[in-house]
Amino acid sequence: MVKEVLIIGSSQAGLQAALDLAFSGIKVNVIESSPFMGINGEHLFPDYLLNQRLLEILKHPNITPWTNTSLQKLTKVNGIFQAVLQQYPRYVDLSKCTACGDCIEICPVIVPGSDRKAIFLEGQPGCAVIEKAGVSPCTYACPAGIHVQGYVALIAQERYQEAYDLIHSALPFPSVCGRVCNHYCEEACSRAQLDEAVNLMALKRYVADWAYRRKDDQSEDPKLSLDSTSDDKRPSSGKKVAIIGAGPAGLTAARDLIHSGHAVTVFDANSTAGGMMRVGIPPHRLPYDQLDWEIQQILSEGVDLKLNTWVDDIPGLLSNGYDAVLIATGAHEAVKIPIENADHPQNWLSLEFLKKVCLGEKIDLSGRKVIVLGGGDVAMDAARAAIRLGTPEVRLVCRGMRASFNEILDAEEEGIEIIRGKVFKKIVLDQRDISGVECLDAEIGEVIDGKRQFSELPGTEHIIPGDLVIWAVGQRPDFGFLPKNDRITVLSPEGIRADSRMMTSMEGVFTAGDVRRGTTFFVVDAVGEGHHAARSIDNYLKGKLLEITESGPSEVILSQKEMRNRLDQRDQVRFNRAAITHLPVKDRKNNFYEVGLTLGEEAALQEAGRCLICGPCSQCMACVEVCEPGAIIHNQTSSRSFIDAGAVIFADDIPIEFDGVEGYQVAGEDLETGSAAAYQVMKDLKLNLIPTIQNIPQLALLEKAEDRIGLFLCQCGGEISDIVDTNTLSAEAVNWSGIVHAQELQFSCSEDAAGEIMDIIQVEDLDKVILAACTCCSLDQICFSCTYQRLRCKDNLGIFSSLKSSIPIEFVNIREQCAWVHQDLPDKATEIAKILIITALSRLRSRKTGEQSHTYESNKVLIVGSGPAGEICKSSLIELGIETEMIGEIPKKILRKGGHVILTFESSELLTDLLVITPGTKKEQKLLCDVLQMPDGRSLFQLVDSRINSLDFGVLMFPPDVNAEISGMSGAARIAAWINKINNKTELSAAEVDKSRCRACGTCVEVCGFGIPDLIEEASGRYSFIDPKLCLACGICAAICPSGAITPGHSPDLQLEEMIKTILA
Amino acid sequence: MKTEEKISKIILFTCNWNAYSGLEAAGAEKIPYSPTVYPIRIACLGRITPGIILRAFENGANGVLLLGCSQGECQYETGNKQIAEIVPETRNLLNLLGYNDNQFQLDFVDTRDGKSFREIIQIFTNGIDEILGNQ
8 A cells, every 4th residue: 555645736725634644654745836835825824824834844754845846647546546747947956045035136037027036935945946937039049049038137237247248158259249140039039029129139239349348447357357267277178179260160169168178279261360250241340349359358268379370181180189170161252153254353252352351451442333243241241341442333233132121221321222133144344344244134033942033034134334343142161171082071052061969071070150051151150050069079079979968948939918918017118129320321431430339328228128028037147146055057957756646635726627537635725624635545545543652762962071062153155154254263163162173064054064064973973063054943843933944954964853863963043143133243243153152052061861751641532512523523533543432421621731631520530632522502612612721710712712723732622513524534634643743752842840849839730821730649749740742841830830840841040041151251 | 521332231032932033034134233132042931030030130231131922922822921920020129139120121022023123122222221321
């Protein structure tokens, strides 16, 4: 019989069932679909009690909480339930998060329609969670892997440096992609479906320009030079990589490989690094100072750059010490269409022309009539470069126009005539010089297979006049440097053949970028390929041949409705797309000043605010940066688990149907129905609930000549140690009496720290330990102020397990009580921490070790009253094997005393530990309530009634109007749980009576709020007796005892006195 | 002429429930309070005897503040009733010994109410400062 129980949902009823079952010794799995337990549905309890209750559940050794988990499938085979659970990622490690809240503070994203951040914490387990539906479409679309929504979110918060760092971490050339990108991100942007995409490129440029303006301040900013300072720490792999081509693909790969610890040499045939960015894109679109600065940053990380070097012996590289080669030479050969006179010297090639322009060669085209053939970006660059060189006439002639609308406008403003819909037939010569290009008109057809179709219109021949033709109809790689023996296969027109790892047909030789794809793509594509190649090369060099493709989170697709909602949720989202402004035409004549201007700050902020926050987590990684314990796991994935359960309780707020599965229980809506469901499970599982009384383990403290106490001081990742000088305290502490070992711990609530403490206990032969952290007691008790981390700390140290550490551990809270409240007075905070630790030392010295006797004998339950719930409760209890008796007569008095309930009748008295009162009528209820009392005359009825779900008094009451069946069964479940709970108590802190001083005056009997003490007769006399299993150790009886015979369970007088003296010393 | 400020030491007894929760809330919310206050946590204020309070003064405390739960909210049912009875008799003893009423107070805090906790501490420490001539 499988004894585990599955509870689906954490409604208050479900949690009650979980507690009843767990205390009865049954293993329970609670499945909650949200990241926090018990936050949905109604709860009877005020927040602080709910918190206490949830912590009780989280810490209970018999309960396994499954948050963020949904039930995928439930079947029943041979009477056993089989459940498939899907646990969704929290993105935060439950065993590490300290709930410090730094991540929440730093997170730039407010989840649309709420007032909370994308990383938040609002319940138990008290660890943060990231709300991430997936990857936002912009980020998903970016080939370079830029966390696009992330930098937008950071910009919206004016956190430009972080935005720049985020872009720069994925893209070494933010300035370039802020200007000349084809922005797949904007095409993917959800906002484009509503009005216009967020102007992501302009935003990227905004921060790139911002960072460049501040570049001279950066050397002093330690965070910015992070990459270069970590140089020394990076372990060297001892491997060397040669990269041919210092373009975007090659330089990106170079940077990645340097980060992986490899030595990198980059060769380039040109006199300057940057590839097409530097010799293909003219400066009116891309100024070079910023690009050169970005390239310099890569080189300064240790990349060896060899310019003006044409490499044509790849096998030679491999045999001369390079362990891998990356070919990233780009596509620098412009092509012509083989028409008549295309070879005439007045035919120029676009890329050759642009290279001269980019390298600053003096060219004067004044008076020339230039015809640029082609309709793409290169043609546009050539035409616009040409018009700046003197005062030529420039015509751009093309079949179809592929340049952007804005660029066409710019070109036309600059005086370029754009002639579309032409097919070039021949270059016309007048004598020896070119006089024009003969064209035919073309009719534009449909797009088939991604290519626009054209048809020539015969008879439309005409000549476009010109004396210089620049060809910009396409470009391809130059493969002339490859080994002649075809060891590296080239696929025409695709480029160099490569497998999925981007390795060519030659072992150890990889390829990336345009040379692999056969023609010019965009910088961002090349960067993406550079990353990919670098990853593969790194794997190759480390002997990991298989590229492990992780199935990361998928793309978020917002519905139209959701997008509109988000538009309505915030004011700042409603603006129109910001356009970048341009240099006036008169100011850009005959010069290469940059035409597009950067956004102003206000416009940038406004534009960033237009983001629809698809993620909603933007993956800005700010949380990762600030999380000291390293608890953030952005790439966490879902996991699947299978559970066999003997019983299932459904306890979700929304009812679901399990097809064909029968025999599960439903927890219902309130605590009683929850307990009733727990009863059904106890019955179904046929558990033997009669508890075995465990021996109370004693902390056997051997009397040693002197204490060997260890002191551990938690830094809490700086939360404590930034204020309290834990370093000095640990150095000083070894001089304090009894302390033989003192040290700091970074996070004492981590498993590692617990392991370290356990090891030190062994190695140093410690007999007592003080842990100064945020945890504040070693008790198996949860107060209103307890936290998940404190319980985790205690749990890691075995406080809740039967295999607990055999030595006493005292906890002191030096975070909330020192560091956090005396932040401005670190010396004072340290002093108070010291005093707290020394008082803990005095507490440890006076820790009680005496043996406690225990008399709890009877588990018999009595039921009084004629209510129908009584009968059901009785039969239910008997079903569980708990002895139960119904009393027909109404007692004259019911008194709670000595931990028992005493029923006084006309001629007799009955004693029980558990009483169920089930009046049948209102009249009977009044009668019973009137006779229920405590020794001091208080009405026990009111006390029982005011305590929800408590058997503190050993009395349960069901008024006459309850659902008899539910109440009867719920009573049985709670009694079973209570009996087991009391009998399995292992650590007892109870008041103790010194018989030699007890005068049996009965004061303690009267004052106890729970009726625990009683006067008992023994052979040697009459004494007060306090049952250690039942005593709650409040110490009130000890305070009032006139003869001082009672020592309280906590804080005995001597200990308090020690503590007072320590503080006041 | 300004005299040198005397450093006071105040013993604060909090019960483990509402009052400790208030103290912890002040910490968790980083609400500073006077560092002259040294908290000692006990299960219930009902555990305090006049003897313990006298011991604190005898050892040099400038004040003793007792913080517990409000009437009717005692976790142990009878603790706050008990302490309410002990306070007047202790105060009489302290008066005989020459201590001011402001040096010994009983108050309560609500669960997780760090702000009220700070206010109570503030008023109490101000009272002590007045007595010590720090103001």
